[in-house]
Amino acid sequence: MTIPGNPYEVIKNSVLRYLLDGSFQKMYVEAWEGVGATALLREVAEAVEKSEKREFETVIKVVRPAPFGNRREMQRAVAEQLNHLLRSPWVTAAAFDAADEDDDFKGVEFSSRDLLSEVAEKIYRAVRDRSSSVLLVLCNKIADGKSIDPNDLGIPIIKGSRNALLWTSGMNISREGVRIQPSNEEAALDLVYKEAVEIARYIEESSGGSLRTTPQVVLRCFWYYLLLLHHRAEFNRSALLLPDGGRPLEAAVKYFVCDGILQGDDAASWEIGKALAPVIESIVNDRLLQFWEKKIPSSTWTPREEKKELLPRRLYWSTLLSHREIG
Structure with a gap:
Protein backbone atom coordinates (compact mmCIF):
# COMPACT_ATOMS: atom_id res chain seq x y z
CA MET A 1 0.00 0.00 0.00
CA THR A 2 1.33 3.40 -0.96
CA ILE A 3 -0.49 6.67 -0.35
CA PRO A 4 0.68 9.39 -2.76
CA GLY A 5 2.12 12.57 -1.32
CA ASN A 6 -0.42 14.43 0.81
CA PRO A 7 -0.41 17.27 3.34
CA TYR A 8 0.76 16.53 6.86
CA GLU A 9 -2.64 16.40 8.59
CA VAL A 10 -4.13 14.17 5.90
CA ILE A 11 -1.26 11.71 6.24
CA LYS A 12 -1.41 11.77 10.05
CA ASN A 13 -5.14 11.08 10.16
CA SER A 14 -4.85 8.32 7.57
CA VAL A 15 -2.02 6.58 9.41
CA LEU A 16 -3.89 6.79 12.72
CA ARG A 17 -7.05 5.36 11.18
CA TYR A 18 -5.23 2.48 9.48
CA LEU A 19 -3.40 1.55 12.67
CA LEU A 20 -6.51 1.62 14.85
CA ASP A 21 -8.68 -0.39 12.47
CA GLY A 22 -5.93 -2.93 11.81
CA SER A 23 -5.81 -2.34 8.05
CA PHE A 24 -2.02 -2.56 7.94
CA GLN A 25 0.53 -4.14 10.23
CA LYS A 26 3.48 -2.10 8.97
CA MET A 27 3.43 1.50 7.83
CA TYR A 28 6.36 3.60 6.66
CA VAL A 29 6.35 7.41 6.67
CA GLU A 30 8.56 9.16 4.13
CA ALA A 31 9.59 12.64 5.24
CA TRP A 32 9.44 15.66 2.97
CA GLU A 33 13.06 16.53 2.17
CA GLY A 34 14.12 15.10 5.52
CA VAL A 35 11.59 16.92 7.72
CA GLY A 36 8.17 16.18 9.18
CA ALA A 37 8.26 12.42 9.72
CA THR A 38 9.62 12.52 13.28
CA ALA A 39 6.87 14.84 14.46
CA LEU A 40 4.21 12.81 12.67
CA LEU A 41 5.33 9.59 14.34
CA ARG A 42 5.25 11.23 17.77
CA GLU A 43 1.80 12.74 17.23
CA VAL A 44 0.34 9.47 15.96
CA ALA A 45 1.83 7.54 18.89
CA GLU A 46 0.35 10.00 21.37
CA ALA A 47 -3.03 9.83 19.63
CA VAL A 48 -3.00 6.02 19.82
CA GLU A 49 -2.26 6.20 23.55
CA LYS A 50 -5.19 8.59 24.08
CA SER A 51 -7.60 6.73 21.83
CA GLU A 52 -10.73 5.30 23.43
CA LYS A 53 -10.28 2.30 21.18
CA ARG A 54 -7.39 0.60 22.99
CA GLU A 55 -6.17 -1.40 20.02
CA PHE A 56 -2.64 -1.38 21.44
CA GLU A 57 -2.03 -1.96 25.13
CA THR A 58 1.62 -0.96 24.83
CA VAL A 59 3.09 1.77 22.62
CA ILE A 60 6.89 1.75 22.33
CA LYS A 61 8.03 5.21 21.22
CA VAL A 62 11.60 5.42 19.99
CA VAL A 63 11.30 8.75 18.22
CA ARG A 64 14.19 11.17 17.68
CA PRO A 65 15.43 13.36 14.82
CA ALA A 66 19.07 12.28 15.16
CA PRO A 67 20.32 8.91 13.86
CA PHE A 68 21.46 6.34 16.37
CA GLY A 69 25.20 5.82 16.70
CA ASN A 70 24.92 2.05 16.30
CA ARG A 71 22.49 -0.88 16.46
CA ARG A 72 23.04 -1.40 20.18
CA GLU A 73 22.16 2.21 20.98
CA MET A 74 18.80 1.72 19.27
CA GLN A 75 18.23 -1.53 21.15
CA ARG A 76 18.97 0.21 24.45
CA ALA A 77 16.39 2.89 23.63
CA VAL A 78 13.77 0.21 22.96
CA ALA A 79 14.63 -1.63 26.18
CA GLU A 80 14.32 1.58 28.21
CA GLN A 81 10.81 2.04 26.82
CA LEU A 82 9.96 -1.44 28.11
CA ASN A 83 11.37 -1.09 31.62
CA HIS A 84 7.88 -1.51 33.09
CA LEU A 85 7.52 -4.86 31.30
CA LEU A 86 11.00 -6.33 31.74
CA ARG A 87 11.33 -8.54 34.80
CA SER A 88 14.75 -7.18 35.74
CA PRO A 89 15.31 -3.85 33.96
CA TRP A 90 18.40 -3.10 36.05
CA VAL A 91 19.98 -6.32 34.83
CA THR A 92 19.28 -5.30 31.24
CA ALA A 93 20.84 -1.87 31.78
CA ALA A 94 23.88 -3.51 33.37
CA ASP A 103 34.09 -3.00 23.62
CA ASP A 104 35.90 0.08 24.93
CA PHE A 105 38.64 -2.16 26.28
CA LYS A 106 38.88 -4.10 23.00
CA GLY A 107 38.89 -0.94 20.91
CA VAL A 108 35.70 -1.77 19.04
CA GLU A 109 34.51 1.22 17.00
CA PHE A 110 31.39 2.85 18.43
CA SER A 111 29.57 2.58 15.10
CA SER A 112 30.22 -1.19 14.95
CA ARG A 113 28.65 -2.15 18.28
CA ASP A 114 25.95 -4.69 17.66
CA LEU A 115 22.78 -5.94 19.33
CA LEU A 116 22.85 -8.03 22.50
CA SER A 117 21.12 -11.35 21.89
CA GLU A 118 20.27 -11.84 25.57
CA VAL A 119 18.49 -8.48 25.65
CA ALA A 120 16.59 -9.28 22.45
CA GLU A 121 15.39 -12.48 24.11
CA LYS A 122 14.19 -10.58 27.19
CA ILE A 123 12.35 -8.07 25.03
CA TYR A 124 10.77 -10.89 23.03
CA ARG A 125 9.51 -12.62 26.19
CA ALA A 126 8.14 -9.35 27.60
CA VAL A 127 6.22 -8.62 24.39
CA ARG A 128 5.07 -12.22 23.95
CA ASP A 129 3.55 -12.29 27.43
CA ARG A 130 1.30 -9.29 26.78
CA SER A 131 -2.40 -10.05 26.52
CA SER A 132 -2.84 -7.32 23.91
CA SER A 133 -0.85 -6.10 20.95
CA VAL A 134 2.17 -3.82 20.88
CA LEU A 135 2.77 -0.85 18.58
CA LEU A 136 6.40 -0.01 17.86
CA VAL A 137 6.90 3.57 16.68
CA LEU A 138 10.48 3.78 15.49
CA CYS A 139 12.84 6.28 13.89
CA ASN A 140 14.87 3.50 12.32
CA LYS A 141 18.01 5.32 11.28
CA ILE A 142 21.61 4.53 12.20
CA ALA A 143 24.58 6.84 11.60
CA ASP A 144 25.98 4.63 8.83
CA GLY A 145 22.77 5.11 6.84
CA LYS A 146 21.45 1.64 7.60
CA SER A 147 18.29 0.53 9.36
CA ILE A 148 17.43 -2.51 11.45
CA ASP A 149 14.83 -5.28 11.28
CA PRO A 150 12.49 -4.78 14.29
CA ASN A 151 12.35 -8.55 14.71
CA ASP A 152 16.07 -8.44 15.55
CA LEU A 153 15.23 -6.11 18.43
CA GLY A 154 13.01 -8.80 19.92
CA ILE A 155 9.66 -7.40 18.80
CA PRO A 156 7.92 -9.78 16.37
CA ILE A 157 6.25 -7.88 13.52
CA ILE A 158 5.13 -10.91 11.55
CA LYS A 159 1.97 -12.30 10.05
CA GLY A 160 -0.16 -13.88 12.72
CA SER A 161 0.90 -11.49 15.47
CA ARG A 162 -1.20 -8.50 16.49
CA ASN A 163 1.83 -6.26 16.85
CA ALA A 164 2.28 -3.35 14.46
CA LEU A 165 5.07 -1.09 13.28
CA LEU A 166 5.04 2.60 12.35
CA TRP A 167 8.44 3.77 11.24
CA THR A 168 10.63 6.12 9.26
CA SER A 169 14.29 6.11 8.33
CA GLY A 170 14.81 9.19 6.21
CA MET A 171 14.69 7.06 3.07
CA ASN A 172 11.93 5.82 0.78
CA ILE A 173 12.46 2.09 1.08
CA SER A 174 9.10 0.54 1.91
CA ARG A 175 6.14 -0.41 -0.23
CA GLU A 176 3.76 -0.04 2.71
CA GLY A 177 4.33 3.67 2.99
CA VAL A 178 2.92 7.16 2.99
CA VAL A 192 10.42 22.82 9.12
CA TYR A 193 9.06 24.23 12.38
CA LYS A 194 7.81 20.81 13.50
CA GLU A 195 11.28 19.39 12.87
CA ALA A 196 12.80 22.23 14.90
CA VAL A 197 10.51 21.37 17.81
CA GLU A 198 11.67 17.75 17.67
CA ILE A 199 15.34 18.76 17.52
CA ALA A 200 14.98 21.11 20.49
CA ARG A 201 13.27 18.33 22.45
CA TYR A 202 16.02 15.88 21.51
CA ILE A 203 18.81 18.25 22.60
CA GLU A 204 17.27 18.57 26.06
CA GLU A 205 16.37 14.89 26.51
CA SER A 206 19.67 13.49 25.21
CA SER A 207 21.63 15.79 27.54
CA GLY A 208 19.58 14.86 30.58
CA GLY A 209 18.25 18.41 30.73
CA SER A 210 21.66 20.05 30.99
CA LEU A 211 21.31 21.65 27.53
CA ARG A 212 18.19 23.58 26.64
CA THR A 213 17.31 25.42 23.49
CA THR A 214 14.17 26.51 21.67
CA PRO A 215 12.67 25.74 18.28
CA GLN A 216 13.39 29.34 17.29
CA VAL A 217 17.11 28.88 17.98
CA VAL A 218 17.13 25.63 16.02
CA LEU A 219 15.42 27.39 13.12
CA ARG A 220 18.04 30.13 13.05
CA CYS A 221 20.80 27.54 12.83
CA PHE A 222 18.88 25.63 10.15
CA TRP A 223 18.32 28.71 7.98
CA TYR A 224 21.85 29.94 8.52
CA TYR A 225 23.25 26.63 7.32
CA LEU A 226 21.10 26.95 4.20
CA LEU A 227 22.35 30.51 3.78
CA LEU A 228 25.94 29.30 3.77
CA LEU A 229 25.10 26.68 1.16
CA HIS A 230 23.31 29.34 -0.87
CA HIS A 231 26.61 31.23 -1.03
CA ARG A 232 28.74 28.17 -1.62
CA ALA A 233 30.19 29.76 -4.78
CA GLU A 234 32.21 31.90 -2.38
CA PHE A 235 32.03 29.56 0.58
CA ASN A 236 33.56 26.08 0.57
CA ARG A 237 30.88 23.74 1.89
CA SER A 238 33.49 21.25 3.01
CA ALA A 239 34.76 23.83 5.47
CA LEU A 240 31.43 23.76 7.29
CA LEU A 241 30.79 20.10 7.93
CA LEU A 242 33.06 17.23 7.02
CA PRO A 243 32.64 13.52 7.79
CA ASP A 244 34.40 12.91 11.07
CA GLY A 245 33.22 9.62 12.50
CA GLY A 246 29.75 11.03 13.10
CA ARG A 247 31.04 13.69 15.49
CA PRO A 248 30.01 17.35 15.20
CA LEU A 249 32.82 19.48 13.84
CA GLU A 250 34.24 22.59 15.42
CA ALA A 251 33.88 24.36 12.07
CA ALA A 252 30.08 24.11 12.13
CA VAL A 253 29.87 25.20 15.74
CA LYS A 254 32.19 28.14 15.06
CA TYR A 255 29.83 29.64 12.50
CA PHE A 256 26.77 29.14 14.70
CA VAL A 257 28.42 30.73 17.75
CA CYS A 258 30.84 33.30 16.38
CA ALA A 275 24.72 18.97 19.65
CA LEU A 276 22.84 20.83 16.92
CA ALA A 277 25.38 20.68 14.10
CA PRO A 278 25.21 16.96 13.20
CA VAL A 279 21.41 16.83 13.50
CA ILE A 280 20.89 19.81 11.20
CA GLU A 281 23.53 18.54 8.79
CA SER A 282 21.65 15.26 8.43
CA ILE A 283 18.51 16.96 7.05
CA VAL A 284 19.97 19.82 4.99
CA ASN A 285 20.62 18.96 1.35
CA ASP A 286 20.77 20.56 -2.08
CA ARG A 287 17.16 19.65 -2.92
CA LEU A 288 15.92 21.42 0.19
CA LEU A 289 18.10 24.40 -0.67
CA GLN A 290 16.72 24.54 -4.22
CA PHE A 291 13.15 24.56 -2.89
CA TRP A 292 13.76 27.52 -0.60
CA GLU A 293 15.84 29.40 -3.15
CA LYS A 294 12.65 29.63 -5.22
CA LYS A 295 10.65 30.92 -2.25
CA ILE A 296 13.08 33.35 -0.63
CA PRO A 297 14.36 36.53 -2.34
CA SER A 298 18.06 36.08 -3.01
CA SER A 299 18.82 39.70 -2.07
CA THR A 300 17.90 39.20 1.55
CA TRP A 301 17.18 35.48 1.95
CA THR A 302 14.35 36.32 4.32
CA PRO A 303 11.02 34.46 4.03
CA ARG A 304 8.31 36.55 2.42
CA GLU A 305 6.01 35.46 5.24
CA GLU A 306 7.89 37.49 7.84
CA LYS A 307 5.22 37.05 10.49
CA LYS A 308 6.64 33.58 11.14
CA GLU A 309 9.97 35.16 12.15
CA LEU A 310 11.87 32.04 11.13
CA LEU A 311 14.86 34.16 10.13
CA PRO A 312 16.33 37.28 11.72
CA ARG A 313 14.98 40.53 10.38
CA ARG A 314 16.17 41.74 6.98
CA LEU A 315 18.41 44.40 8.54
CA TYR A 316 20.09 41.78 10.72
CA TRP A 317 20.85 39.54 7.75
CA SER A 318 22.29 42.44 5.76
CA THR A 319 24.49 43.45 8.69
CA LEU A 320 25.52 39.87 9.32
CA LEU A 321 26.61 39.29 5.74
CA SER A 322 28.43 42.60 5.41
CA HIS A 323 30.53 41.98 8.53
CA ARG A 324 31.89 38.56 7.67
CA GLU A 325 33.95 37.22 4.82
CA ILE A 326 32.66 34.05 3.27
CA GLY A 327 35.46 31.81 2.11
Whole structure:
Protein backbone atom coordinates (compact mmCIF):
# COMPACT_ATOMS: atom_id res chain seq x y z
CA MET A 1 0.00 0.00 0.00
CA THR A 2 1.33 3.40 -0.96
CA ILE A 3 -0.49 6.67 -0.35
CA PRO A 4 0.68 9.39 -2.76
CA GLY A 5 2.12 12.57 -1.32
CA ASN A 6 -0.42 14.43 0.81
CA PRO A 7 -0.41 17.27 3.34
CA TYR A 8 0.76 16.53 6.86
CA GLU A 9 -2.64 16.40 8.59
CA VAL A 10 -4.13 14.17 5.90
CA ILE A 11 -1.26 11.71 6.24
CA LYS A 12 -1.41 11.77 10.05
CA ASN A 13 -5.14 11.08 10.16
CA SER A 14 -4.85 8.32 7.57
CA VAL A 15 -2.02 6.58 9.41
CA LEU A 16 -3.89 6.79 12.72
CA ARG A 17 -7.05 5.36 11.18
CA TYR A 18 -5.23 2.48 9.48
CA LEU A 19 -3.40 1.55 12.67
CA LEU A 20 -6.51 1.62 14.85
CA ASP A 21 -8.68 -0.39 12.47
CA GLY A 22 -5.93 -2.93 11.81
CA SER A 23 -5.81 -2.34 8.05
CA PHE A 24 -2.02 -2.56 7.94
CA GLN A 25 0.53 -4.14 10.23
CA LYS A 26 3.48 -2.10 8.97
CA MET A 27 3.43 1.50 7.83
CA TYR A 28 6.36 3.60 6.66
CA VAL A 29 6.35 7.41 6.67
CA GLU A 30 8.56 9.16 4.13
CA ALA A 31 9.59 12.64 5.24
CA TRP A 32 9.44 15.66 2.97
CA GLU A 33 13.06 16.53 2.17
CA GLY A 34 14.12 15.10 5.52
CA VAL A 35 11.59 16.92 7.72
CA GLY A 36 8.17 16.18 9.18
CA ALA A 37 8.26 12.42 9.72
CA THR A 38 9.62 12.52 13.28
CA ALA A 39 6.87 14.84 14.46
CA LEU A 40 4.21 12.81 12.67
CA LEU A 41 5.33 9.59 14.34
CA ARG A 42 5.25 11.23 17.77
CA GLU A 43 1.80 12.74 17.23
CA VAL A 44 0.34 9.47 15.96
CA ALA A 45 1.83 7.54 18.89
CA GLU A 46 0.35 10.00 21.37
CA ALA A 47 -3.03 9.83 19.63
CA VAL A 48 -3.00 6.02 19.82
CA GLU A 49 -2.26 6.20 23.55
CA LYS A 50 -5.19 8.59 24.08
CA SER A 51 -7.60 6.73 21.83
CA GLU A 52 -10.73 5.30 23.43
CA LYS A 53 -10.28 2.30 21.18
CA ARG A 54 -7.39 0.60 22.99
CA GLU A 55 -6.17 -1.40 20.02
CA PHE A 56 -2.64 -1.38 21.44
CA GLU A 57 -2.03 -1.96 25.13
CA THR A 58 1.62 -0.96 24.83
CA VAL A 59 3.09 1.77 22.62
CA ILE A 60 6.89 1.75 22.33
CA LYS A 61 8.03 5.21 21.22
CA VAL A 62 11.60 5.42 19.99
CA VAL A 63 11.30 8.75 18.22
CA ARG A 64 14.19 11.17 17.68
CA PRO A 65 15.43 13.36 14.82
CA ALA A 66 19.07 12.28 15.16
CA PRO A 67 20.32 8.91 13.86
CA PHE A 68 21.46 6.34 16.37
CA GLY A 69 25.20 5.82 16.70
CA ASN A 70 24.92 2.05 16.30
CA ARG A 71 22.49 -0.88 16.46
CA ARG A 72 23.04 -1.40 20.18
CA GLU A 73 22.16 2.21 20.98
CA MET A 74 18.80 1.72 19.27
CA GLN A 75 18.23 -1.53 21.15
CA ARG A 76 18.97 0.21 24.45
CA ALA A 77 16.39 2.89 23.63
CA VAL A 78 13.77 0.21 22.96
CA ALA A 79 14.63 -1.63 26.18
CA GLU A 80 14.32 1.58 28.21
CA GLN A 81 10.81 2.04 26.82
CA LEU A 82 9.96 -1.44 28.11
CA ASN A 83 11.37 -1.09 31.62
CA HIS A 84 7.88 -1.51 33.09
CA LEU A 85 7.52 -4.86 31.30
CA LEU A 86 11.00 -6.33 31.74
CA ARG A 87 11.33 -8.54 34.80
CA SER A 88 14.75 -7.18 35.74
CA PRO A 89 15.31 -3.85 33.96
CA TRP A 90 18.40 -3.10 36.05
CA VAL A 91 19.98 -6.32 34.83
CA THR A 92 19.28 -5.30 31.24
CA ALA A 93 20.84 -1.87 31.78
CA ALA A 94 23.88 -3.51 33.37
CA ALA A 95 24.24 -5.81 30.35
CA PHE A 96 24.46 -2.80 28.02
CA ASP A 97 26.98 -1.07 30.26
CA ALA A 98 29.13 -4.19 30.54
CA ALA A 99 29.10 -4.77 26.78
CA ASP A 100 30.10 -1.16 26.11
CA GLU A 101 32.91 -1.33 28.66
CA ASP A 102 34.16 -4.54 27.10
CA ASP A 103 34.09 -3.00 23.62
CA ASP A 104 35.90 0.08 24.93
CA PHE A 105 38.64 -2.16 26.28
CA LYS A 106 38.88 -4.10 23.00
CA GLY A 107 38.89 -0.94 20.91
CA VAL A 108 35.70 -1.77 19.04
CA GLU A 109 34.51 1.22 17.00
CA PHE A 110 31.39 2.85 18.43
CA SER A 111 29.57 2.58 15.10
CA SER A 112 30.22 -1.19 14.95
CA ARG A 113 28.65 -2.15 18.28
CA ASP A 114 25.95 -4.69 17.66
CA LEU A 115 22.78 -5.94 19.33
CA LEU A 116 22.85 -8.03 22.50
CA SER A 117 21.12 -11.35 21.89
CA GLU A 118 20.27 -11.84 25.57
CA VAL A 119 18.49 -8.48 25.65
CA ALA A 120 16.59 -9.28 22.45
CA GLU A 121 15.39 -12.48 24.11
CA LYS A 122 14.19 -10.58 27.19
CA ILE A 123 12.35 -8.07 25.03
CA TYR A 124 10.77 -10.89 23.03
CA ARG A 125 9.51 -12.62 26.19
CA ALA A 126 8.14 -9.35 27.60
CA VAL A 127 6.22 -8.62 24.39
CA ARG A 128 5.07 -12.22 23.95
CA ASP A 129 3.55 -12.29 27.43
CA ARG A 130 1.30 -9.29 26.78
CA SER A 131 -2.40 -10.05 26.52
CA SER A 132 -2.84 -7.32 23.91
CA SER A 133 -0.85 -6.10 20.95
CA VAL A 134 2.17 -3.82 20.88
CA LEU A 135 2.77 -0.85 18.58
CA LEU A 136 6.40 -0.01 17.86
CA VAL A 137 6.90 3.57 16.68
CA LEU A 138 10.48 3.78 15.49
CA CYS A 139 12.84 6.28 13.89
CA ASN A 140 14.87 3.50 12.32
CA LYS A 141 18.01 5.32 11.28
CA ILE A 142 21.61 4.53 12.20
CA ALA A 143 24.58 6.84 11.60
CA ASP A 144 25.98 4.63 8.83
CA GLY A 145 22.77 5.11 6.84
CA LYS A 146 21.45 1.64 7.60
CA SER A 147 18.29 0.53 9.36
CA ILE A 148 17.43 -2.51 11.45
CA ASP A 149 14.83 -5.28 11.28
CA PRO A 150 12.49 -4.78 14.29
CA ASN A 151 12.35 -8.55 14.71
CA ASP A 152 16.07 -8.44 15.55
CA LEU A 153 15.23 -6.11 18.43
CA GLY A 154 13.01 -8.80 19.92
CA ILE A 155 9.66 -7.40 18.80
CA PRO A 156 7.92 -9.78 16.37
CA ILE A 157 6.25 -7.88 13.52
CA ILE A 158 5.13 -10.91 11.55
CA LYS A 159 1.97 -12.30 10.05
CA GLY A 160 -0.16 -13.88 12.72
CA SER A 161 0.90 -11.49 15.47
CA ARG A 162 -1.20 -8.50 16.49
CA ASN A 163 1.83 -6.26 16.85
CA ALA A 164 2.28 -3.35 14.46
CA LEU A 165 5.07 -1.09 13.28
CA LEU A 166 5.04 2.60 12.35
CA TRP A 167 8.44 3.77 11.24
CA THR A 168 10.63 6.12 9.26
CA SER A 169 14.29 6.11 8.33
CA GLY A 170 14.81 9.19 6.21
CA MET A 171 14.69 7.06 3.07
CA ASN A 172 11.93 5.82 0.78
CA ILE A 173 12.46 2.09 1.08
CA SER A 174 9.10 0.54 1.91
CA ARG A 175 6.14 -0.41 -0.23
CA GLU A 176 3.76 -0.04 2.71
CA GLY A 177 4.33 3.67 2.99
CA VAL A 178 2.92 7.16 2.99
CA ARG A 179 4.68 10.28 1.82
CA ILE A 180 4.36 13.75 3.32
CA GLN A 181 4.02 16.43 0.66
CA PRO A 182 3.32 20.06 1.65
CA SER A 183 0.69 21.72 -0.51
CA ASN A 184 2.27 25.18 -0.41
CA GLU A 185 5.04 27.30 1.08
CA GLU A 186 3.13 27.84 4.33
CA ALA A 187 2.78 24.09 4.83
CA ALA A 188 6.48 23.58 4.08
CA LEU A 189 7.40 26.18 6.71
CA ASP A 190 5.22 24.34 9.21
CA LEU A 191 7.10 21.11 8.50
CA VAL A 192 10.42 22.82 9.12
CA TYR A 193 9.06 24.23 12.38
CA LYS A 194 7.81 20.81 13.50
CA GLU A 195 11.28 19.39 12.87
CA ALA A 196 12.80 22.23 14.90
CA VAL A 197 10.51 21.37 17.81
CA GLU A 198 11.67 17.75 17.67
CA ILE A 199 15.34 18.76 17.52
CA ALA A 200 14.98 21.11 20.49
CA ARG A 201 13.27 18.33 22.45
CA TYR A 202 16.02 15.88 21.51
CA ILE A 203 18.81 18.25 22.60
CA GLU A 204 17.27 18.57 26.06
CA GLU A 205 16.37 14.89 26.51
CA SER A 206 19.67 13.49 25.21
CA SER A 207 21.63 15.79 27.54
CA GLY A 208 19.58 14.86 30.58
CA GLY A 209 18.25 18.41 30.73
CA SER A 210 21.66 20.05 30.99
CA LEU A 211 21.31 21.65 27.53
CA ARG A 212 18.19 23.58 26.64
CA THR A 213 17.31 25.42 23.49
CA THR A 214 14.17 26.51 21.67
CA PRO A 215 12.67 25.74 18.28
CA GLN A 216 13.39 29.34 17.29
CA VAL A 217 17.11 28.88 17.98
CA VAL A 218 17.13 25.63 16.02
CA LEU A 219 15.42 27.39 13.12
CA ARG A 220 18.04 30.13 13.05
CA CYS A 221 20.80 27.54 12.83
CA PHE A 222 18.88 25.63 10.15
CA TRP A 223 18.32 28.71 7.98
CA TYR A 224 21.85 29.94 8.52
CA TYR A 225 23.25 26.63 7.32
CA LEU A 226 21.10 26.95 4.20
CA LEU A 227 22.35 30.51 3.78
CA LEU A 228 25.94 29.30 3.77
CA LEU A 229 25.10 26.68 1.16
CA HIS A 230 23.31 29.34 -0.87
CA HIS A 231 26.61 31.23 -1.03
CA ARG A 232 28.74 28.17 -1.62
CA ALA A 233 30.19 29.76 -4.78
CA GLU A 234 32.21 31.90 -2.38
CA PHE A 235 32.03 29.56 0.58
CA ASN A 236 33.56 26.08 0.57
CA ARG A 237 30.88 23.74 1.89
CA SER A 238 33.49 21.25 3.01
CA ALA A 239 34.76 23.83 5.47
CA LEU A 240 31.43 23.76 7.29
CA LEU A 241 30.79 20.10 7.93
CA LEU A 242 33.06 17.23 7.02
CA PRO A 243 32.64 13.52 7.79
CA ASP A 244 34.40 12.91 11.07
CA GLY A 245 33.22 9.62 12.50
CA GLY A 246 29.75 11.03 13.10
CA ARG A 247 31.04 13.69 15.49
CA PRO A 248 30.01 17.35 15.20
CA LEU A 249 32.82 19.48 13.84
CA GLU A 250 34.24 22.59 15.42
CA ALA A 251 33.88 24.36 12.07
CA ALA A 252 30.08 24.11 12.13
CA VAL A 253 29.87 25.20 15.74
CA LYS A 254 32.19 28.14 15.06
CA TYR A 255 29.83 29.64 12.50
CA PHE A 256 26.77 29.14 14.70
CA VAL A 257 28.42 30.73 17.75
CA CYS A 258 30.84 33.30 16.38
CA ASP A 259 28.34 34.74 13.90
CA GLY A 260 25.83 35.30 16.69
CA ILE A 261 23.27 32.69 15.65
CA LEU A 262 23.69 31.01 19.05
CA GLN A 263 23.80 33.61 21.79
CA GLY A 264 24.10 33.65 25.56
CA ASP A 265 26.61 31.91 27.82
CA ASP A 266 29.67 31.06 25.72
CA ALA A 267 30.20 27.57 27.17
CA ALA A 268 26.54 26.62 26.83
CA SER A 269 26.36 28.02 23.29
CA TRP A 270 29.30 25.90 22.19
CA GLU A 271 27.80 22.76 23.73
CA ILE A 272 24.41 23.41 22.13
CA GLY A 273 26.15 24.07 18.83
CA LYS A 274 28.01 20.77 19.06
CA ALA A 275 24.72 18.97 19.65
CA LEU A 276 22.84 20.83 16.92
CA ALA A 277 25.38 20.68 14.10
CA PRO A 278 25.21 16.96 13.20
CA VAL A 279 21.41 16.83 13.50
CA ILE A 280 20.89 19.81 11.20
CA GLU A 281 23.53 18.54 8.79
CA SER A 282 21.65 15.26 8.43
CA ILE A 283 18.51 16.96 7.05
CA VAL A 284 19.97 19.82 4.99
CA ASN A 285 20.62 18.96 1.35
CA ASP A 286 20.77 20.56 -2.08
CA ARG A 287 17.16 19.65 -2.92
CA LEU A 288 15.92 21.42 0.19
CA LEU A 289 18.10 24.40 -0.67
CA GLN A 290 16.72 24.54 -4.22
CA PHE A 291 13.15 24.56 -2.89
CA TRP A 292 13.76 27.52 -0.60
CA GLU A 293 15.84 29.40 -3.15
CA LYS A 294 12.65 29.63 -5.22
CA LYS A 295 10.65 30.92 -2.25
CA ILE A 296 13.08 33.35 -0.63
CA PRO A 297 14.36 36.53 -2.34
CA SER A 298 18.06 36.08 -3.01
CA SER A 299 18.82 39.70 -2.07
CA THR A 300 17.90 39.20 1.55
CA TRP A 301 17.18 35.48 1.95
CA THR A 302 14.35 36.32 4.32
CA PRO A 303 11.02 34.46 4.03
CA ARG A 304 8.31 36.55 2.42
CA GLU A 305 6.01 35.46 5.24
CA GLU A 306 7.89 37.49 7.84
CA LYS A 307 5.22 37.05 10.49
CA LYS A 308 6.64 33.58 11.14
CA GLU A 309 9.97 35.16 12.15
CA LEU A 310 11.87 32.04 11.13
CA LEU A 311 14.86 34.16 10.13
CA PRO A 312 16.33 37.28 11.72
CA ARG A 313 14.98 40.53 10.38
CA ARG A 314 16.17 41.74 6.98
CA LEU A 315 18.41 44.40 8.54
CA TYR A 316 20.09 41.78 10.72
CA TRP A 317 20.85 39.54 7.75
CA SER A 318 22.29 42.44 5.76
CA THR A 319 24.49 43.45 8.69
CA LEU A 320 25.52 39.87 9.32
CA LEU A 321 26.61 39.29 5.74
CA SER A 322 28.43 42.60 5.41
CA HIS A 323 30.53 41.98 8.53
CA ARG A 324 31.89 38.56 7.67
CA GLU A 325 33.95 37.22 4.82
CA ILE A 326 32.66 34.05 3.27
CA GLY A 327 35.46 31.81 2.11
